Amino acid sequence: xxxxxxxxxxxxxxxxxxxxxxxxxxxxxxxxxxxxxxxxxxxxxxxxxxxxxxxxxxxxxxxxxxxxxxxxxxxxxxxxxxxxxxxxxxxxxxxxxxxxxxxxxxxxxxxxxxxxxxxxxxxxxxxxxxxxxxxxxxxxxxxxxxxxxxxxxxxxxxxxxxxxxxxxxxxxxxxxxxxxxxxx
Amino acid sequence: xxxxxxxxxxxxxxxxxxxxxxxxxxxxxxxxxxxxxxxxxxxxxxxxxxxxxxxxxxxxxxxxxxxxxxxxxxxxxxxxxxxxxxxxxxxxxxxxxxxxxxxxxxxxxxxxxxxxxxxxxxxxxxxxxxxxxxxxxxxxxxxxxxxxxxxxxxxxxxxxxxxxxxxxxxxxxxxxxxxxxxxxxxxxxxxxxxxxxxxxxxxxxxxxxxxxxxxxxxxxxxxxxxxxxxxxxxxxxxxxxxxxxxxxxxxxxxxxxxxxxxxxxxxxxxxxxxxxxxxxxxxxxxxxxxxxxxxxxxxxxxxxxxxxxxxxxxxxxxxxxxxxxxxxxxxxxxxxxxxxxxxxxxxxxxxxxxxxxxxxxxxxxxxxxxxxxxxxxxxxxxxxxxxxxxxxxxxxxxxxxxxxxxxxxxxxxxxxxxxxxxxxxxxxxxxxxxxxxxxxxxxxxxxxxxxxxxxxxxxxxxxxxxxxxxxxxxxxxxxxxxxxxxxxxxxxxxxxxxxxxxxxxxxxxxxxxxxxxxxxxxxxxxxxxxxxxxxxxxxxxxxxxxxxxxxxxxxxxxxxxxxxxxxxxxxxxxxxxxxxxxxxxxxxxxxxxxxxxxxxxxxxxxxxxxxxxxxxxxxxxxxxxxxxxxxxxxxxxxxxxxxxxxxxxxxxxxxxxxxxxxxxxxxxxxxxxxxxxxxxxxxxxxxxxxxxxxxxxxxxxxxxxxxxxxxxxxxxxxxxxxxxxxxxxx
Numbered sequence: 001x002x003x004x005x006x007x008x009x010x011x012x013x014x015x016x017x018x019x020x021x022x023x024x025x026x027x028x029x030x031x032x033x034x035x036x037x038x039x040x041x042x043x044x045x046x047x048x049x050x051x052x053x054x055x056x057x058x059x060x061x062x063x064x065x066x067x068x069x070x071x072x073x074x075x076x077x078x079x080x081x082x083x084x085x086x087x088x089x090x091x092x093x094x095x096x097x098x099x100x101x102x103x104x105x106x107x108x109x110x111x112x113x114x115x116x117x118x119x120x121x122x123x124x125x126x127x128x129x130x131x132x133x134x135x136x137x138x139x140x141x142x143x144x145x146x147x148x149x150x151x152x153x154x155x156x157x158x159x160x161x162x163x164x165x166x167x168x169x170x171x172x173x174x175x176x177x178x179x180x181x182x183x184x
Numbered sequence: 185x186x187x188x189x190x191x192x193x194x195x196x197x198x199x200x201x202x203x204x205x206x207x208x209x210x211x212x213x214x215x216x217x218x219x220x221x222x223x224x225x226x227x228x229x230x231x232x233x234x235x236x237x238x239x240x241x242x243x244x245x246x247x248x249x250x251x252x253x254x255x256x257x258x259x260x261x262x263x264x265x266x267x268x269x270x271x272x273x274x275x276x277x278x279x280x281x282x283x284x285x286x287x288x289x290x291x292x293x294x295x296x297x298x299x300x301x302x303x304x305x306x307x308x309x310x311x312x313x314x315x316x317x318x319x320x321x322x323x324x325x326x327x328x329x330x331x332x333x334x335x336x337x338x339x340x341x342x343x344x345x346x347x348x349x350x351x352x353x354x355x356x357x358x359x360x361x362x363x364x365x366x367x368x369x370x371x372x373x374x375x376x377x378x379x380x381x382x383x384x385x386x387x388x389x390x391x392x393x394x395x396x397x398x399x400x401x402x403x404x405x406x407x408x409x410x411x412x413x414x415x416x417x418x419x420x421x422x423x424x425x426x427x428x429x430x431x432x433x434x435x436x437x438x439x440x441x442x443x444x445x446x447x448x449x450x451x452x453x454x455x456x457x458x459x460x461x462x463x464x465x466x467x468x469x470x471x472x473x474x475x476x477x478x479x480x481x482x483x484x485x486x487x488x489x490x491x492x493x494x495x496x497x498x499x500x501x502x503x504x505x506x507x508x509x510x511x512x513x514x515x516x517x518x519x520x521x522x523x524x525x526x527x528x529x530x531x532x533x534x535x536x537x538x539x540x541x542x543x544x545x546x547x548x549x550x551x552x553x554x555x556x557x558x559x560x561x562x563x564x565x566x567x568x569x570x571x572x573x574x575x576x577x578x579x580x581x582x583x584x585x586x587x588x589x590x591x592x593x594x595x596x597x598x599x600x601x602x603x604x605x606x607x608x609x610x611x612x613x614x615x616x617x618x619x620x621x622x623x624x625x626x627x628x629x630x631x632x633x634x635x636x637x638x639x640x641x642x643x644x645x646x647x648x649x650x651x652x653x654x655x656x657x658x659x660x661x662x663x664x665x666x667x668x669x670x671x672x673x674x675x676x677x678x679x680x681x682x683x684x685x686x687x688x689x690x691x692x693x694x695x696x697x698x699x700x701x702x703x704x705x706x707x708x709x710x711x712x713x714x715x716x717x718x719x720x721x722x723x724x725x726x727x728x729x730x731x732x733x734x735x736x737x738x739x740x741x742x743x744x745x746x747x748x749x750x751x752x753x754x755x756x757x758x759x760x761x762x763x764x765x766x767x768x769x770x771x772x773x774x775x776x777x778x779x780x781x782x783x784x785x786x787x788x789x790x791x792x793x794x795x796x797x798x799x800x801x802x803x804x805x806x807x808x809x810x811x812x813x814x815x816x817x818x819x820x821x822x823x824x825x826x827x828x829x830x831x832x833x834x835x836x837x838x839x840x841x842x843x844x845x846x847x848x849x850x851x852x853x854x855x856x857x858x859x860x861x862x863x864x865x866x867x868x869x870x871x872x873x874x875x876x877x878x879x880x881x882x883x884x885x886x887x888x889x890x891x892x893x894x895x896x897x898x899x900x901x902x903x904x905x906x907x908x909x910x911x912x913x914x
Contacts, residue, residue, distance in 0.1 A: 014455060074386070089232070090445075090455035097461070098468050103419045107412055125456065126441035134402070134437045142463040145444075147456040150412040153218070154326040154343065155377070156350020157370035162326060163378055164412025164458070 007088050008172075011121050014091025018148025019160060020168040024118075027173045032115070033057045035171060039113060040078055047073055047109065049081035050100035056115075068101050079105030079165070083114040083146075085128045086121035086172075090147055093170060094128055098141035106146065111167040114146070118174045185210070188336045188347075188527035194543075195550030200528070200557075201854050207524040208857055211339070211347035215525035216865075218346045222516040223841070225453025226567065233449060243442050244571045247507035250434045251497055257400045257433045258488070264403030268464050270484035274430070278308035281489045285310060285392070285425060288485055289319050292423055294389035298381075300407070300414035301325035302394035303341060303510065304428050304489060307533045307546055310392075322384040324413040326377050333360045339526035341535055342451050342512040347525045381413070391417035395428040396447065396509070398486070399437040405486075406440050407461040408447055415459055423483045424465055430488045431497075431506040437462075443509055446569035450511040496545040501580045505541035507570040514538050514564035514574050519813075519842035520557045523861045529557045537564050537574040540581045549588070555581040557855075559846030560714045561813035562751065576759055582716020597636045598715040638856035644681050644890060650674075651683035655690060655702050666699040668784060671735040673728075674705040675746040677886040685745050685902035689777045692904065695795065695911055696784050701740065704731055710748045713756060714847050725752070725760035729770055742774040745902065747885045748847065750776055751814035776815060776884070777904045782823035791830065796910040798832035804880060808873045809903065810838040810866060810892060812885035813846070824884065824903050831910060836873040840866045845887035859891070867895045882906060 015022055025035045036057065040046055047068040048054055068076075081102045083093035093114050097103035106112045122128055125145060133140070150164030160166045188211075191203040207215070230236050250257060258274065265272040275281035289297060297319055299305065311321045311332075323332040327345035331338065334356055338344030345353075350370055357367050357376065367373050393414050397406040405426055407414050418424045434440070440462060448456045465484035496502045515521045515536030518529075526535025531551045534542035540555035558578035565573060586598060637643070651674050670693060678686045693700050709724035732742055744750050752760075753774040761767045775783070785792055798805045807828065811821040828835045844862025849855055870892070873879055881900040883889045889900045 018455075018458075074382075087456075090448075092456055097415075097419070097463070099470075101470060103415070103467070103469050107415050107419070124441070125445055125460075126438075129438050129441050131438065140462075142461065142465075142467045142469070144415065145456060145460040145462075146458065147454070147460075148458050150410065150458050152326050152374055152411050154330065154345055154348075154411075155353055155370040155373040156214075156348070159370045159374040161378075162374060162411035162413070163324070163381065163416055 007121060007123060008118065010123075011086055011088035011091060014089060015148075015170060016091070018091045018168075019151070020091065020148050020170050022170045022172060024172045024174055026176045027117075028176055029056055032171070032173065036080065036113070039169060039171075040080075043076075043078040043111070045072065045076045046078045046080065047076045047101065047105045049079070049102040049105045052100075053080055053082060053115070068104065073101075073104045073108045076105075076109040078111045078113065079107075079109040080113045080115070081105050083116040083170075084120060084143075086116045086170075087125050087128065087145065088121055088123050090125060092125070092145045092147040094143050094145050096140060096142070097144050103142070103144070106144070107164050110161065110165055111169065112146075112149075112165040113169045113171060115171050115173060118172050188339070192337050192527070192530075192532045193551060194531050194553035195548060200553055203528040204524055204854070204858060207347070207528040208861060211525050211527060212523055212861060214349045215339070215347050216522050218343065219340075219516045219522045219525075222343075222451070222453055222512070223522075226450055226513060226516065227453075229449035229453040229455060232455065233445060239442060239446060240569050240571055243446055243509075243569055244507065246434055246439055246442065247509075247570050251431065251503065251506050253435075254430060254433065254497060257435060258430060260435075261398060261400040261403060261433055261486075264400060265484075265486050268403050268484075269466055270403065270486055273485060273487045275487060275489045275491070277491050278489070281308050281427065281487055281491070282310055282313040284487055285427065286313060286317050286319075288423070288425060289314065289390055290317070292389055294319055294423075296320045296322065296384065296388045297390045297392055298322050298324050298384050298388040298417050298421060299328070300391070300393035300417040301328055301344070301409070302392065302427055303338065303533060304394055305392065306338060308489060308491065310427070322381065322388070324381050324384065324417060325409075326374065326411060326413075329377055329381065330356065337527070337532055339530065339535060340512060340515060341510050341526075341539070347527060385416045385420050388421040390423040390425060391421040392425045392427060393417050395426045395432055395486075397440055397443050398428070398433050399440055400433050400435050402437045402464060403486075404437045404440065404462050404464050406444060407463070408444065408457055408459075410452070410458040412459060415461060418461070418463065418465065419467065419469055423485075425485045425487060426465070427487045427489070430490055430493050433488075443569075447509050447511050450513040450567065450569045492546040496541075499545075502541050502545055502577065504572050505538060505545060505577055507572055508538050508542075509570060511569055512536070513567035513569065514572075517563045517567045517841055518558075519561065519563070519840060519844055519862045520559065520858055522841075523844075523858050524557070529554055537578065538572065541577040544581055544584075549581065549584050552581045553585065555585075557858075559842070559849045561842040561846050562755070562817040563813050563841040565755075565817050573759070579713060579716050579718055583718045586716055598717060636853055637851045638853040640856060641851045642894070643851075644886075646680045647683050649683065651679045651686040652702060652705055654683045654687055658687065658690070666697050668697075668787070669699040669701070669738075669740045670743050670780065671701040671703050671732070671740040673703050673708075673732065673742055673744040673749070675744050675749040676705065676707060677749075678745040679705045682745075682886060682889075682902070685904055688902070688905045688908035689743070689745060691908055692781060692795075692911060695914065696781070696788070698784060701735070703735065703742075706731065708749045708752050709756075709760065710752055711847065713752070713760075714849070718760070721756075722760040725757050726762070729757065729761055729766050732770060733766065736769055736773050740773075741780065742770065743777055743780055744774065745777055745904070747776065747812035747815035747820070748887070750774060750820065751818050754818045754820070755814075776820040776823070778827055778907070779820045779823040781904075781907070782827055792827045793831050795912060796827070796831040796907050797912050798910060800910045800912070801906075805832060806834045806877060806879045807882050807906065808836050808838070808870050808879040809882040810840070810843060810884075810888050812883070812888055813842040815884050821884070827907070828903065833906075836879065838866055838869050840869065843883075843885075843888040843891040845891035847887055850887070850891060860895075863891050863895045866892065870896060880906065
């Protein structure tokens with residue numbers, strides 16, 4: 001096992017520990033659409049973060065979700081966004097919340113699905129705060145590092161789904177040439 | 185039933201003991217369960233950070249640098265915030281901060297404000313200010329939501345409602361909201377509160393959050409949470425106000441994750457909490473068309489408050505409290521805090537070990553009266569991600585309070601307890617006066633009244649002969665040609681009460697061919713320090729060190745059997761000795777007896793089993809070992825467990841941070857009940873360990889020994905005594 005594979009394994013293990021679920025998919029728009037359709041088949045109402053997501057999906061299944069409204073967001077069962085980075089040690093993802101609707105779709109619906117490119121996984125939270133990253137902060141006026149679904153223990157026991165989603169599903173996109181791994 | 189708020193202000197005489205009583209009766213169970221969970225999770229979370237120690241050094245360095253350069257940083261931050269399009273306001277005090285926020289609200293004709301968790305807003309009593317101006321404030325953090333309806337102050341800096349049980353919350357919700365269906369489970373209660381608050385979020389005019397950290401270079405704010413309410417607070421309403429103290433500013437954005445990693449692991453014991461936001465408001469987040477509240481342009485205000493912090497910065501003794509990142513590790517790792525929580529061990533806003541300095545800094549020194557609950561056990565020291573000497577802060581507070589009450593009864597009691605040595609010697613000379621005391625109800629009643637010793641406690645009874653005298657009488661081999669030389673410092677506890685452990689150690693040293701000497705027995709300052717009599721402790725420290733330096737210069741290692749005295753040499757004297765070089769010398773050359781035995785064996789290329797044979801215990805090789813809080817902190821406990829295990833002893837180690845006795849603490853009538861409550865955790869663990877047969881009880885410290893002896897009504901020996909029993913012939 002090389003370092004990169006070890007890093008991915010650490011990411012998987014840590015992410016599961018936060019309460020998230022994970023699956024892998026090859027970087028092929030049809031496959032991604034298929035995977036998403038499987039995950040969302042029970043959802044009545046779906047919102048997406050931005051055009052990029054819509055463009056990466058094929059077919060007309062997602063097409064009516066062009067621009068979310070507050071009402072739509074509030075009632076949606078599911079929000080889909082990209083994560084621009086994954087963090088292995090903590091099992092977290094980083095989502096842009098300044099542009100697009102990422103802030104809302106990752107927060108208001110009951111379930112959040114995040115798409116993450118495997119090559120964007122780093123080891124420590126501090127690894128995303130490189131000098132280059134900070135310098136390019138223009139593009140990241142706001143980011144949120146998400147580690148599992150929202151949770152609280154304030155009511156006397158641990159409850160998943162406090163003010164935010166009660167479920168977080170991570171879809172990890174691998175380059176097409178990598179042999180498919182088992183689902184986790 | 186009294187409301188915790190009535191007894192929150194610890195400057196009022198009687199509030200401390202009233203709040204202890206209330207906490208032990210009502211809140212202790214929840215606080216204990218929750219803090220102990222945080223505590224054990226923290227241990228595993230920090231062990232997953234590969235460079236934990238280096239990260240702590242880095243965090244400390246950044247905080248020192250930031251506080252040092254605070255005025256410049258604030259100027260830089262002001263520029264950054266303005267460049268980003270936000271507004272910046274530096275408030276001198278609570279009144280100015282509340283006034284500004286009120287004006288912002290009024291300028292938007294705000295009727296409803298949603299608030300994320302902000303302890304700073306508690307400090308300045310923002311809610312009542314806004315409410316009196318007709319602005320409704322909705323606390324959205326679920327714990328704060330509970331407190332808003334139960335009208336209580338926070339009992340913990342991270343989990344403000346940690347003292348509330350599910351049953352109590354359920355009862356509160358039924359009374360306050362009269363829901364159609366009963367709310368019983370955590371799930372039902374959470375769902376109910378979430379729905380209630382969603383409505384507030386969607387209708388709020390303004391959102392107010394705190395800020396865990398702010399980077400001066402870009403104006404980036406870090407916000408740490410698990411629920412998502414803070415994210416909703418800063419992203420749904422059109423106006424966002426972030427309110428925090430000036431000490432939260434650090435120079436560089438790149439360094440934010442250093443603190444975030446430490447904060448999450450040290451606090452709730454998670455790698456990271458569910459959400460960590462890094463925002464540079466006002467955000468460009470698109471306007472939602474059907475949200476009438478959301479104007480085209482978002483507005484952001486950063487309100488920083490001073491409110492005593494500049495004075496703290498100029499105070500050499502309190503300054504380090506400004507490094508605090510509010511992780512709560514010092515609360516969760518504190519045995520006393522675990523027993524009573526922050527309604528007793530805390531003031532109107534700030535709680536726990538670090539809370540004293542903050543109540544003093546932002547209020548008055550009298551409000552920090554709960555610092556008495558810090559026993560100096562020091563378990564918080566290695567847990568603090570920015571290496572704050574929290575017991576040191578509390579000793580300072582105690583000293584300042586004592587200086588203010590020149591003639592009070594408390595002061596006299598402190599003097600008596602800090603002169604434990606004289607007290608003990610007196611008892612010793614008068615043919616075991618303490619035995620008489622223990623047998624006399626009248627005398628014990630008088631002790632309670634005048635010295636503050638609880639009548640349920642027995643005073644330790646001195647041994648018939650001191651360690652020093654026993655040592656002189658004993659025939660031993662003189663190992664004058666030995667290359668290893670030690671001098672035993674006969675601490676008062678070993679000398680007057682438990683000479684057996686000293687003698688056992690001497691016998692082992694003889695067996696190992698080590699040259700042994702005995703130094704003078706003089707008070708080392710532990711009792712003075714725990715009473716907060718710093719000047720007296722410093723005097724004693726100088727005296728002891730001068731005496732021991734002569735030995736160190738001649739190649740001797742210093743050993744003391746009592747962990748609390750060893751901790752002075754290795755840790756506390758750093759603050760007490762004027763000459764730091766002397767401290768480092770003493771620090772380097774002083775050892776716990778078993779730590780030293782372990783080193784000697786290593787040097788002599790021997791295995792512990794070459795000298796100690798478990799067979800000599802005739803099958804009684806199952807032990808329960810309770811280390812000592814300070815021994816753990818100075819990392820001198822491990823050799824004891826190692827040596828026992830390597831010689832074939834079956835060791836179960838206690839999992840409590842401290843036994844609860846902590847020197848004279850457990851003797852005091854005001855604190856006796858806390859001491860016993862803490863002891864119960866330890867006794868439960870012993871009973872659990874005894875399930876496969878009664879174990880030999882071992883404890884390194886005298887206080888722990890007394891606590892276990894009284895609680896279990898069973899003999900307790902020092903591990904060195906067990907080793908002596910196992911010692912083979914030459």
